Amino acid sequence: xxxxxxxxSTGLRLLLVFTVLCGIVFPLVVWGLxxxxxxxxxxxxxxxxxRAVGSSVVAVxxxxxxxxxxxxxxxxxxxSSQDVLGPTDTSTSGGSNKAADSTDLLDTVAQRRALIGExxxxxxxxxxxxxxxxxxxxxxxxxxPAYAALQVNRxxxxxxxPADEVAGLVAGATDGRVLGFLGEPTVNVTELxxxxxxxxxxxx
Numbered sequence: 001x002x003x004x005x006x007x008x009s010t011g012l013r014l015l016l017v018f019t020v021l022c023g024i025v026f027p028l029v030v031w032g033l034x035x036x037x038x039x040x041x042x043x044x045x046x047x048x049x050x051r052a053v054g055s056s057v058v059a060v061x062x063x064x065x066x067x068x069x070x071x072x073x074x075x076x077x078x079x080s081s082q083d084v085l086g087p088t089d090t091s092t093s094g095g096s097n098k099a100a101d102s103t104d105l106l107d108t109v110a111q112r113r114a115l116i117g118e119x120x121x122x123x124x125x126x127x128x129x130x131x132x133x134x135x136x137x138x139x140x141x142x143x144x145p146a147y148a149a150l151q152v153n154r155x156x157x158x159x160x161x162p163a164d165e166v167a168g169l170v171a172g173a174t175d176g177r178v179l180g181f182l183g184e185p186t187v188n189v190t191e192l193x194x195x196x197x198x199x200x201x202x203x204x
Contacts, residue, residue: 046194054190059141061086062193070119071158073151073170073196075189076130077112078138084111095136109133120150142186145174159200169195 044056054060059075063086077085079096098105112132117124128146148170156163173192176185 046190048194048198054194055141056188056190057141059139059189061189067119069158071155071196073143073148073155073187073189073192076140076143077132077134079134080138084108085115093137093139095134095138116150120154122150126150141188141190142175143189145170145185145187148174148187148189148192155196159196161196161199165199166196169199 046054046056059078061075061078061081062072064070064072074086079094080092096105109132113124113127116127116131120127128144128150130144131147131150149167152163152166152170155161156166159166169192170187173189173195174185174187177183
């Protein structure tokens, strides 16, 4: 009987210790660490004049009222889009799960390349790979500097901003490699479009 009571007491003490560690201490540590990078655990909401205008971690591919006068930088395409180029359905996230040799995927990529080439006034062969390949989440706000550079002349022409100024806005929205050597430089399209709107006086 004494052995049973001793084992029961030991088990209850362990239960109490691990309840405190796993149910209180660990969640508090995770919560505290999530606050080290400001805003990162709250959706990374971008505000202007006290109001939310977007998120730096979620892509919303803008839809121009007049496609012939498109003033926006565009994100990567999304597998959730009804059309081959968008707009992105932000209520869902995921890839197409189509294999690299899928004829349907290859046809979609070819359509995207032709449409983007026409939109930017370049040959389809000049369109970067990330412009036609959807990201795994379909909500990636980052594009390559090459894709951003491809869009500079159109945005400058439509908005009336000097091309050099637009290129400077692209540089301001560009992040380098993580730790200086991991990954590739990226351009945040959400932040870039807000910077273009601000340069036009459409945002405070």
